[in-house]
Amino acid sequence: MGKRPVPEVSQNTGPHVPVLLNEVIAALSPLAGARIVDGTFGAGGYSRALLEAGANVVAIDRDPSVLPYAEALSADFPNSFTFVAGTFSQLDSLAAEHGAIDGVVLDIGVSSMQLDEAERGFSFMRDGPLDMRMSGAGESAADLVNTLDAEPLANLLYAFGEERKSRRIAQFIVAARDIAPVTTTLELARIIEKAIGRKPGDAHPATRSFQALRIAVNGEFDQLVEGLFAAERLLPEGGKLAVITFHSLEDRIVKRFFDPEKGGPTQSRHLPQVQTEKRRWDEVSKARKPGSEELARNPRSRSSILRAGRRTAAPARPLSLDGLGVPKIRGAE
Template sequence: MAADARSPLDTAADGHVPVMMGEVLESLAPRAGGLYVDGTFGGGGYTRAILAAAHCGVRAIDRDPDAVARGVALADALAGHEGERRLEILQGPFGTLSDLLHDAGVSAVDGIVFDLGVSSFQLDEAERGFSFRADGPLDMRMGRDGPSAADVVNHVSEAELADIFYHYGEERKARRVASAIVAARGESPITTTAQLAAIIRRVVPGDRSGIDPATRSFQGLRIHVNDELAQIEQAIAQSLDLLAPGGRLVVVSFHSLEDRIIKRAMQGATGRVPGPSRHAPGAMTSASARPEFSLLTSRAVRPTQDEARRNPRSRSARLRALERHAPAARPVVPAPEYRS
């Protein structure tokens, strides 16, 4: 069913700009009667596009209560517009994908899409504490539960802070940043994004890239607070199990840590791993095994120059996709003839 200008499926309805929308739809290839998962609902851009592309169903997942509220409103509006419910919202981390779908009565799906990282809504709402562009409470929790970013910077040891900034933020001055934070919190608690950004800028010099010196440390802190990398690993592994024959997995990531996990998981699923030694036990078996999946993208797909110009947040995006093979038809073996 095509979406008209008044349809809830209008992807420009709320001003949210989904990244690489055309490439995502081409890779996912929604079809009528299919069931799809938007594992990171956020602003609902992908969900709207999938539902508009084919008369199919979507189960959308998000752990952010604000995103869930937006999703419920969209599901209700869509049901009122079309007279049926094609969209269901499931609340929880996407790393619990299997459990969430199982509880919703779903055991297999025709496609899954993830848009990793922080949504535009979270970045634009100062009170969520994800960005230093506007001062706000130092929170960063996507699900609004568990320790906040303020809890971490005020109570975690200097060594652990340095590890967070180095491993998750890829900040080369991680020890210097951690030392500055510990010194500052000794005078007074660090409670706002502006406070933390100012501390980091004092010890991390700017460079010719034009990237704010606080960017990498903020990324590392956010990833730690939300356990993002473990969530991604769990979600991809579960997605591979959930895809029906012919089903597709599409993932858009935004930095090398995410993309590395996606690339490794997809290469493993499609058998693109270094071959074993021919002298190794079982080498012949593993070498002849036919993988269940095939890559749809031989390398990461990047946004077009036009999109990167129109939507600066898309510049670092990378898309990877794979497909589960349909089962091969088994040859018919004639029954043996017996003579008396």
């Protein structure tokens, strides 16, 4: 890779501050000589910390804008860093040719650098095209907002954003686009604020709707589930997986993936006991959240949750959504 100047990425500076970094390092340790897959490379904060701890890193990302950061790390760690363009849902096949893997880290969600680039269309705080595509390909958020009928749009906002006022928001969007297409982030944010109002001190009224559209545009729940099962296939016994999520819908999926019994029906103690499947993960950590120091340093970390586990010898499961609590859009097949 050719060299391009990029800003230093560390725990304190740079376009994206990696959350729960110390906790991730601890969850994946020991790192000296280990080979780790950073499935959501971004600006490289986790990769750099892993490399500095002595690991070899195979980094994966589908966003073309991360290439300068990958090139910088490749220059700094030419013998221990490899970047592969692709989605983390395919991390097992993408990492297979790079040797045995000891650990995987997945940071699920939008990075600060994506939020801060108005032209990417992720943020309701900056005016830009209503895009939200991480890869730059496929349907954009504007496509969904301007083509879905009111009921499917409301169902999407409710399922993926837990937006309780989704029907009213959808009605206002349809009314606005009947006059002219909705094409910018601030335009959509204003429509949502007009629909449901805004109370002082509350989160921006567009927060949940923008989350829902971003998840739909990028197929994030499908990507998450496929990435989790890809990690299960890839990691050998003793391999470690650390996953950082940013809202309750994602965290529920990860929690139930590590411990499927959490998502199953409660069995009566009066019935014959059914033998459960062998566990694919042990040493599963409780949810870890940022401490007060990290919250003061990086307010965007406030919603982050880390869960981690260690792979057992049990064979990997076939991919299945059963019991994971993956949100489904009402009326969709």
